[in-house]
Amino acid sequence: AVYTNTAPVDAYRGAGRPEATYLLERTIETAAREMGVSPAELRRKNFITSFPHQTPVIMNYDAGDYAASLDAAMAAADYAGFAQRKADAANRGKLRGIGMSCYIEACGLAPSAAVGSLGAGVGLWESAEVRVNAAGTIEVLTGSHSHGQGHETTFAQLVNQRFGVPIDSVSIVHGDTDKVQMGMGTYGSRSGAVGMSAVVKALDKVEAKAKKIAAHLLEADEGDIVIENGALKVAGTDKQVPWFQMALAAYTAHNLPGGMEPGLKETSFYDPSNFTFPAGCYVCEVEIDPETGVTEVVQFVAADDFGNIINPMIVEGQVHGGVAQGIGQALLEGTRYDASGQLLTASYMDYAMPRADDLPSFKVSTSNTPCPGNPLGIKGCGEAGAIGSPPAVINAITDAIGITDIAMPASPSTVWAAIRGTKH
Structure with missing residues (x-):
């Protein structure tokens, strides 16, 4: 000492x-x-x-x-x-x-089991929630936190690249404990590798449900649905439904596939396999x-x-x-x-x-x-x-x-x- x-x-x-x-x-x-x-x-x-x-x-x-x-x-x-x-x-x-x-x-800190073996008191997973609102706008709630690294831009780019919606219709929510689920935060260059990976997993779930809804509305096979330029389309045809229309359908719930819950928001927790x-x-x-x-x-x-x-x-x-x-x-x-x-x-x-x-x-x-x-x-x-x-x-x-x-x-x-x- x-x-x-x-x-x-x-x-x-x-x-x-x-x-x-x-x-x-x-x-x-x-x-x-x-x-x-x-x-x-x-x-x-x-x-x-x-x-x-x-x-x-x-x-x-x-x-x-x-x-x-x-x-x-x-x-x-x-x-x-x-x-x-x-x-x-x-x-x-x-x-x-x-x-x-x-x-x-x-x-990208890192597998919870690995850091646990080294004496860490917490797991080092990250969480994300993607909320598609009835108007088609999207909120991403993340346990990562920006203090100047540009998360508001890069996280929104992920959504834009996946769904083709304008970046200004995507909002990134972090650091608000009234809204955001538990997260592990930003350090060790983990916001991209871990935080954005959690967002990707939540986007996967949103995409799967959105395609089910679009396939039902377009009377098409779910496997034929592709998302391009803010619309869900039947591949190889001119049949499509705009993103906002699919989102509205999810919330009005007048015409959803049998057994599907209304709404369109998904949560994911991502625990990395390695640093x-x-x-x-x-x-x-x-x-x-x-x-x-x-x-x-x-x-x-x-x-x-x-x-x-x-x-x-x-x-x-x-x-x-x-x-x-x-x-x-x-x-x-x-x-x-x-x-x-x-x-x-x-x-x-x-x-x-x-x-x-x-x-x-x-x-x-x-x-x-x-x-x-x-x-x-x-x-x-x-x-x-x-x-x-x-x-x-x-x-x-x-x-x-x-x-x-x-x-x-x-x-x-x-x-x-x-x-x-x-x-x-």
């Missing part, structure tokens, strides 16, 4: 994953330099290449292509051309370095002024495998935010105290969060292998940027200076002192 007069701190994104990846990726980078081999090729030789892969600690990696992310990142970063850029920088009196990191994380395993490769290039220790991130490339993607723009935005946070951790963010234990960095005037001029324009891409463990093939993306970026930045700085290690945050004074140390 430790008694301290310093302020409590906690991770605000990634929570354990950045620390574990930092340890591994700094280790493998150092090993490559000591052995005189390419850091990229040492990583490539140690990639898992056959799936599924059972790890010693309950995780079973189900699908991935780690070499594809490595290749994509190296190509986007023009890794082969770095030596010339380093020479050009030297001619300008600057130190230039390149560093990479590869990460994998366990997301999901997003992975990727990041390459950072820095230029350092040896007179001041100021480090500029001149290029940052992120190549990720998130499984199937519902909304590419939202995913790209989450990667941008995560990488910004990781660069902030590597270069800027640190708590400082005076001799009496007074916190000196207690406001954002003093605690150095990354600003726009601290960051380059990121190059981001995905090469995705679908996740076999959930109906959407989603792996998750929420924390990736914050996980892969800190070691890539520090690997680049140590490469530029020609040292083995430097503490985060690598502020100008820290970098300047490290440069001075190499000259003695």
Whole structure:
């Protein structure tokens, strides 16, 4: 036990994953330099290449292509051309370095039986209810909760893609305990893989009932009913019933199949069969002024495998935010105290969060292998940027200076002192 007069701190994104990846990726980078081999090729030789892969600690990696992310990142970063850029920088009196990191994380938390065996006090399923109203509008009630990830958009896209109804006729309800059934919440990139999978299961039930009603109204075989552009149609014919008309029929109940209950709303609980395993490769290039220790991130490339993607723009935005946070951790963010234990960095005037001029324009891409463990093939993306970026930045700085290690945050004074140390 430790008694301290310093302020409590906690991770605000990634929570354990950045620390574990930092340890591994700094280790493998150092090993490559000591052995005189390419850091990229040492990583490539140690990639898992056959799936599924059972790890010693309950995780079973189900699908991935780690070499594809490595290749994509190296190509986007023009890794082969770095030596010339380093020479050009030297001619300008600057130190230039390149560093990479590869990460994998366990997301989509995850089978209730598995987490129970690890001591969790709850199951980690997720719930959803889909309510089709008499006018054809749709409410999705989810136990996941949005705090900026864009659930209101991506969850509505699922409904739009399934039924062809306008997105503005779909409302997403979360966080309202007067309405929403019990749920397990949002963390560990589980809203897509687990929360949206629960929605899909509820949509399956709604679709099955809607097709039964439409087949009855159209005097057709249920197996011939298809849903396209907001209508239920008899395949190969011009016979159809609009979505709103089918929904109204479900509630007026004047002409339903025998034995069918009125109404059209369904609930589902989804308990995943496995965790999901997003992975990727990041390459950072820095230029350092040896007179001041100021480090500029001149290029940052992120190549990720998130499984199937519902909304590419939202995913790209989450990667941008995560990488910004990781660069902030590597270069800027640190708590400082005076001799009496007074916190000196207690406001954002003093605690150095990354600003726009601290960051380059990121190059981001995905090469995705679908996740076999959930109906959407989603792996998750929420924390990736914050996980892969800190070691890539520090690997680049140590490469530029020609040292083995430097503490985060690598502020100008820290970098300047490290440069001075190499000259003695």
